[in-house]
Amino acid sequence: MAEWITAVSRELGIDESGDRIVDTVLDLTSDVAHGVSRPAAPVTAFLIGMAAGRAEEPQVAAADFAQKISALAEGWGADTERGVASNDQSQRA
Numbered sequence: 001m002a003e004w005i006t007a008v009s010r011e012l013g014i015d016e017s018g019d020r021i022v023d024t025v026l027d028l029t030s031d032v033a034h035g036v037s038r039p040a041a042p043v044t045a046f047l048i049g050m051a052a053g054r055a056e057e058p059q060v061a062a063a064d065f066a067q068k069i070s071a072l073a074e075g076w077g078a079d080t081e082r083g084v085a086s087n088d089q090s091q092r093a
Contacts, residue, residue, distance in 0.1 A: 021059065028066040035073035044069060 005022060009015065028048070029041035036044075048065045055061030
């Protein structure tokens with residue numbers, strides 16, 4: 001997979017991030033696939049990439065966003081937390 005990531009990164013003109021970003025994406029998509037749904041996993045990764053691309057430091061933002069969204073996905077089955085942003089502590093029990 002490393003060879004593929006390198007090729008895609010070069011094709012897109014972005015710095016490759018190595019194993020760290022691969023691990024982050026795989027962990028995120030696993031959390032979303034198990035907590036929400038399998039089809040939601042790649043779409044969520046795409047959305048995080050779009051949001052991170054707007055940040056001043058995209059790799060840092062991507063890691064932060066992935067952590068927040070993983071937490072949201074892990075609590076997705078709990079009706080009281082569905083749709084509550086992970087950083088909105090006033091809405092949590």
